[in-house]
Amino acid sequence: MTNTLARPPRTETSSIASVAPRPHRRRYSVAGIALQMPFWVFTGAIAIIFLYPLVWTAVSSVAPLAGTNQTDGWGLGNYITLANYQDGIGQYILNSVFVSLLTVVLTLVISLLGGYAFARFEFRGKNTLFLATIAILMVPYATLLIPLYVLLNMVGLSNSLVGVALVLTMFQLPFSTFMMRISFESIPRELDEAAMVDGCTSWTVLWRVLVPAVKPGLITVGLFAFLAAWNDFMAPLILINDSARMTLPLAISNLRGQVQGVVDYGATEAGVVVLALPCILLFLILQRHYVRGFMSGAFKG
């Protein structure tokens, strides 16, 4: 009867379980602020622990350090080392961008079509195929990469960035197929049935009606695919031999200890910055979509 009143305000939700002391609801009272102080100091300290390594790396990549290309004064010396390393960082960035974009496009197309099939159609072997797709999660990375190395050699995709992108797409399929399936399932069937009555085929329904509706799901899938592909280390490590075709993480990792075992820490820092910056920017811009990937229950399966 007093349903609206009984519902606690949002900030109150399950505050019992919270460690945060919150005896008073009035947030701006002097006593309230005083009681909150230890909480702020404590949580602020934890936040610093999480942010410090990133900030320190960014700062020291332009700071002077003996044994690097930036020995005195501040500047971009370490980035110059990086630019001139072997085939040049431009080549490695290009390789990484190629692998990442191809993985994202393949993942989006395959999981869009697959999610549509699983959500809207009945066909023989549907459940088997879906379970087989999810089962990819259960199999260790290394267990698959060794036979994939042999198989890709057989079909002429050895040492190929396309091969790496195909493999990375496969590893993305459990999450993205699941995500797209539930995205489609959350759209009422009446929507596509109405379009069907108006003469649309299943194909035009997909593109005109459903793709706009599942766009948030697509963004989440694309973001996860990009982050995974851009950062992946093990697949290119095993599948790529040619140094000109290495992806960025591999190149930066190999850059350490090139000169008689002496590690150029400055260049490594610069490399970490180049690696991390796109990920952090994307994360900050698409934070909501990143979190949705979890909220969707895609990890609850």
Added chain:
Amino acid sequence: MSVTAPLIPAEMTPPPRRRRRTSGRAGIGWLYALPTALFVLFLFILPLLLVFKMSASDWPLLGGDQGWNFPENYASAISNRFFLDSVLFTLKYTVLATILLIGLGLGLALLVQESSRWKGFLRASFLIPSALGLASASLLFYVLYSPIAGPFAELTQAWGFTFLGTPDAALWSTLFLIVWRYAGFYMLLMLVGLQGIPDEVYEAARIDGSSRWQTFRHVTIPLLKPTLALTTVLCVTGSLLAFEQFYILTKGGPDNSTITVVQLIYSVAFQGQNDLGVAGALSVIVLAALVVINIVQIRGFSRKVED
């Protein structure tokens, strides 16, 4: 009807279309699922079958299939001088990483679960490291832990310790890296689980006069069990397959004390021994162990949920 249908363009024959649509929809469904099916078949099922064959064959890295070599591969996999050590180390690492990540993930989630501007900032700062790749994070900490370039370089020299110099230090330094990289990820999963607990349950607990700790122990934890089960399975699986963090940060050292099972597979296959057959045998052993461990975990958790 089926005789006349092909003679007339499909869109002009409404009555047979209805029949075709029910039978045709399954076909169309398959067409949409086809790319998924091809990827699963050629990049997952086929390699999986091949790894079983490789594990039973003499298969040098460059020579290809040299014929049957069944029990020998498994025998030399198990008798590899690093096999037992790597298994024990991986298990130790997995237990520690899982306890730390589940505990800290839940703790952080409880700290930030209400929405306010400050807690939104906290959530974002805990989450940012998880946008980095594990390889990038390992490289970052490689420099951070360095006795030459790291911010603690002078401190380590003055106090005479190193981050990666002894087996124990290397293990804990790597664990810190993993917590830094993954705590936000597990916090997010815990937050999702916490949101699924209805307010009414807490309300009831409060009316019953239960203390904060009692509520946590007897309301939050039991209702969070599905989330705890999922995160534990994820964390155990991920930790058992640890590779990058040790490959980049410790390179298996000092004194080969931090070699994980996946690292052993990699080095047998591509570094030195170049024996894909033995590496395949090791992979099959890891796969079997993982399946068994996950089944045990899921059974254990579902039994506890029933209680």
